[in-house]
Amino acid sequence: MSETQQLTPHMMFQNGHAEEAMNHYVKLFGGEVLTINRYGAETPDMDGKVMLATFVIAGLRINIMDSSIQHEFDLTPSMSLFFNCASQEQLDQLWTAPSDGGAALMPVEDYGFGPFGWVNDRYGISWQLNYNPTA
Secondary structure (H helix, E strand, C coil), rough: CCCCCCCCCCEEEEEEEHHHHHHHHHECCCCCEEEEEEEECCCCHHCEEEEEEEECCCCCCEEEEEECCCCCCCCCCCCEEECCCCCHHHHHHHHHHHHCHHHHHHHHECCCEEEEEECCCCCCCCCEECCCCCC
């Protein structure tokens, strides 16, 4: 990516799953890990975990991290990533992968704008998956 992306989604995990989630998304959607910085021995409980990493999927640069501070909030489906699928087959494949260990928020159906499904994946990230064959 040569252009600067001014707005970057940022995923924060409190359970140490940032690297696992990032690798899952890169494999699932195709993409690449651009950078990964890790906590060191100065943060013993976090040593080796992701301080900040950047990856790209579907042309979108995303930051991800494991928080060294416990917060009283967590991920919420009110903020989601919307992915336009190239085919019904891709929608079906993507629906199956995030829903494995996750929770369906809206099952894949035609809601009047083409097949669509909304799911929280096993990491707590919310995905809206859409296929519009007329687009």
